[in-house]
Amino acid sequence: MYAFLAFTPILVVFILLVLMRWPAKHAMPVAWLYTGLMGIFAWQMDVTRVMASTLQGVFIAATILYIVFGAILMLNTLTFSGAVGTIRRGFMDITPDRRIQAIIVAFLFGAFIEGAAGFGTPAAVAAPLLVVLGFPAIAAVLMALIIQSTPVSFGAVGTPILLGVRTGLDAAPVHTMLGTTKFTDPAFMDYLLSIGANVAIFHGIIGTLIPLCLCLMLTRFFGKNKSWAEGLQAAPFAIFAALCFTIPYMIVGVTLGPDFPSLIAPLIALPIVITAAKKGFLVPKVVWDFPPESQWGSDWMGSLKPEIEERGNRAPVSLFAAWVPYLIVAGLLVLSRTWAPLKTFLTSPAVTINFNNILGTELKTNAQMLYLPGTIFIVTVALTYFIQKMKFEDMTQAISKSAKTMIGASVALGFAVPMVRIFINSGVNTSELISMPLTLANGVASIAGTAWPAFASVIGALGAFIAGSNTVSNMMFSLFQYGVADQIGAPATIIVALQAVGGAAGNMICVHNVVAACATVGLVGVEGKLIKLALIPMTYYVIFAGILGVIAVSMNLTF
Secondary structure, three states: OHHHHHHHHHHHHHHHHHHOOOOHHHHHHHHHHHHHHHHHHOOOOOHHHHHHHHHHHHHHHHHHHHHHHHHHHHHHHHHHHOHHHHHHHHHHHHOOOHHHHHHHHHHHHHHHHHHHOOOOHHHHHHHHHHHHOOOOHHHHHHHHHHOOOOOHHHHHHHHHHHHHHHHHHOOHHHHHHHOOOOOOOHHHHHHHHHHHHHHHHHHHHHHOOHHHHHHHHHHHHHOOOOOOHHHHOOHHHHHHHHHHHHHHHHHHHHHOOOOOHHHHHHHHHHHHHHHHHHHOOOOOOOOOOOOOHHHOOOOOOOOOOOOHHHHHOOOOOOHHHHHHHHHHHHHHHHHHHHOHHHHHHHOOHHHOEEEOOHHHOOOOEEEOOOOOHHHHHHHHHHHHHHHOOOOHHHHHHHHHHHHHHHHHHHHHHHHHHHHHHHHHHHHOOOOOOOOHHHHHHHHHHHHHHHHHHHOHHHHHHHHHHHHOOHHHHHHHHHHHHHHHHHHHOOOHHHHHHHHHHHHHHHHHOOHHHHHHHHHHOOOOOOHHHHHHHHHHHHHHHHHHHHHHHHHHHHOOOOO
16 A cells, blocks of 8 residues: 555656646646655655755755756857857758767767766757757757666766665675675675676667667657658668667676766767768668658747757857867866866865755755856856857847746756655654655565566666656665565676666656756746657666566576
8 A cells, every 4th residue: 555655646747747748837846745745644754854855855956957057058158159050050961861860969979978977968968959950849858868768877977886876785785795894895896896787788788779769759759751660761870870889888888897888888989970971871861851840749849949040140150169169068077077186176075065954854965066067068158158259248148048948947846856855755754664765666576576577677767757866766776676686586786787777767757857858948848748758768678678687587697
């Protein structure tokens, strides 16, 4: 009964957003209220703790909005400088085929940004860039959401594994089995690297079809003919591009560890795939494009539209100068995440905003403002102002337009993240119940029994849907997955790896990722439709993860 009750907040979100198609700004306040009442009356949480969780969520939502604002500001800056027109023409010189553009921009460039930054940054970069190229805003966001799967487990230089799984497994049962006492012991780190290697293999196999998924979703839902077949026509190129990414991805994951698969693999794949596209290698002979804008659906476009680039043009911008801001963003993201002295400064207590002992509880959170991608976007915008010789009035218009666009997402995020924090923080109560996520996971495990390898990734996906983070999903459920593996006699390195893979897949549909991605292109009210569409590739991901998990456990295949 409690497992079902724990599931109902998720069910409420699904019904309101997906079935009833409420906009998130209306659905999420209702979901927050329902979850709060569930916490108070079913889990017997203290009202103070519910309100403290809400304030914690509001603080976290503010940091997400800061990232969104930076991304929107960067796009508007490039629009009013005239750079977006140059970028668009440059991509048309590579290929006018929208399927190939989606693979290059969303899958490969997005994977690189994920590897460097995480935090949902790929959607903040890739979705606006696709809109610049002429994609409908809703299609651009869907492409950006779908690719937040394969590279996510190694995003932000391996954080979901090195922080999420490590923290989740740092408990007495695991240390007893390994004969260790702390997570820095070599045996524990070797165990963590083994899990990471399994994650790389699972993702590499499943992710090989993600570029094809992009093509299929584009042509079926945004094409004139609503055809799956037109997506399949791009299969040779899509699989070629995927293998250029997944082969080095798996090799790096197995040999070098969790830090660099999502950084190194796209850097290898991008020049190969772009060169192949320019030369027409495996590119479909018939170019695919969207129907004329007059035939687009009423909910396809946001407030950021390609035609504003012409109004913003003041002087020709060279192709190199147009791309410099993206190069700066990529360089600063990598530098700030990999150069230890800089990372230490950016994350030091002196420059961290702390929110401790909220309403007298032990709950806390913080914001490392200089380390957030939002700051990198804003620094890049400041440099772009000088590099592209912008006029002051153009810059002020970009700032004003960005602020107005961001406001549209603030209500939805301002309630979505607090709802999540109540859900996660429900383990402290007078009823002696474990938290809602663990109650739900226990219920699923009791039903699945020895068939658990087929379902382990579903729990990871649910965790990411709830928390909006592969890292947090791994923190919540890694020890639980380890315990289930021990109960059914399965290798824990496989079961925990399936948790991480599912946690990555769940990023495609988590509410605050969807809301934030929509905000970057000015979309409002289509969150439910996007979740419904993204459920298709997400379902593919967890089903194939389950199949691979069953095979790996039955044959004891582990790295």
